[in-house]
Amino acid sequence: MLRLREFSASGYRSLRKIVCPVSELEVFVGGNGVGKTNLYRALELVRAAATNTLGLELAQEGMEAAFWAGARRSGPARIELEASLSDPQARGAARGVYRYHVAIGFPAPTAAAFAAEPQIKEEWLSYDNGERQVRLVDRRGPSVMARDEAGRPIEIDIDLLGSETVLGRLEDPSRFPMLDMVRRTLLEWRFYHDLRTDAGSPLRRPCPAVATPTLASDGANLAAVFATLAHIREDTHDLDAVIAAAFPGARLVVPRPERVATFGMVFSEFPQRVFEPEELSDGTLRFLGLAGALLAYRLPPFIALNEPEASLHPDLMAPLAQLVTQAAERSQVWLVTHSQPLADAIAATGAGKVRTVTKQDGATWIEGLSLIGQFAGED
Template identity: 80%
Template structure:
């Protein structure tokens, strides 16, 4: 991802920012850090056609910017720019959501409705619209580059990005959708007694960690018995828990793991016996050291339930992951942000409130950071 912007979503009155390989957003409670994270989740949701569902679950009235605004209908506007790894061009995806007009057919009165949606490509010369949706009308460029009207049964709450699945005829649209679908968001890594992290899982080779961590044992087994290299994982565990070892037995029908500790080197502690902090750190290690990382990884307050002494090991997991993927980190922890800042691996941004709206220190209205403008 190159750039991201959001207008009218919760505390994000109007914000646009470039995205580096590692972005760390730090700030106090209530400044809107999590809203930045959620807005990115909504862009990903557009790719699997669940954007309307996500906003309906939040409640559209609650999802709108609550402060003063210009006259006219309320809108939530989300946009992301993606690099093309095979070329020098940039794809830009844009979607606007609002309430239906009263009496609109095939729409409930208070459901989220896509008002405008487009995908463009800029190859360095001029920007070309690959997809353009205005209400029920959809134009898309086919495999020859020719614009055609698309005959598609599209509900007002659905996205073209999520519904128009025809990679042969619309290859660029399909590439953007598949890229967004690979994004991973980690904020629901539960550690309670019924957590999926505490259970064995089917023994299926797993390239990366599921959003709920349910395949953590398979992620560890993939590193240990398919890649046959757990050096980074072992080093992370040893730094976080001196004298401890992660035990990953060869899987049969299910995959499992356990830990030994310096005080009890011959006793393997199963996941259900591990403390919340230990288990959460292992889950984050699985997310950030997996066999194959997604192109974009977002973490929301990963420091929750971790001892302060684990901030430095966690920071090193994050910086290591940023060598293989883009990482977006939202945190309350200044110690965690400080270690990352001292490493020089990423950019640490301070988030604050300005007249009720989320703001990022050093970010101009044009969507550029002060240090970049100085350069």
């Protein structure tokens, strides 16, 4: 799978214009209201382009609310998102950069669309091999050009609504292999911000006993993720170690599943009793959900976490930092947090980059970042 190298967003909420390089582990820390979640959400919208739900998700937010609210240049308001990706295993000419760009705005008065419906104004995918940049896909209004498997530019006859993305609609892997590779990469990304811990949380329920390599975004298959580690891979060393660090004297119990998978916890105070998921505290359950996301059998190529410290005791920041840094050895991790102790615990490991998010004239910014997307002292 491709790795994310750089991300940029402009015109979205508090993101007036920001270009940010991306390492294997990026931690963004800052106070309330500086726009950390907008960074996370803008990146999530790039994935929505691959699922063809970008227009829907912006409509659910409300386009007026989604636009940058500050002063802007003349012309219609637009949200622009861009992600640069490359293959870390490629060598020579194949080690190029794929750049996906999409711009969204309101429909023109004459367009066949609802008045406040998000419309794709511009969309393109390019490939830069270091010597020249080639447009693989170029969409301007209803017109779509794409290069086929032989590299020839051809006009595509596709039934495409203004709210739909080419990335989400053009499905022909054999004919457009590079477009397909970018889309498949984005579809594999996972965003974990809604690991609920209330009584009805999916984390608290059994799930079908199917070998499961990756935690779902809502955590609904957590029991199957644990069962896969325990009974398919037969290796829970890392999982057991982080649980022991987080809850001294406790251990995770994962019965061999039949039709459904489940799990429980045994605590030192009650060594003969297994506490079922519905009995666990919110903090314990949330930590187990994060452990499932970050220690699963197969990690996605990119994991984004939004305030994972929510409902966790301060004593759990060091074990959580351990989880995050272990995951970054197998995947890219993008984390936004209010917790300075969590950021400090990650920084103490020497892994990744810890960035401080601030506001400048109402716009979200990252300390040390230049306008062209470079951090001082970093290549």
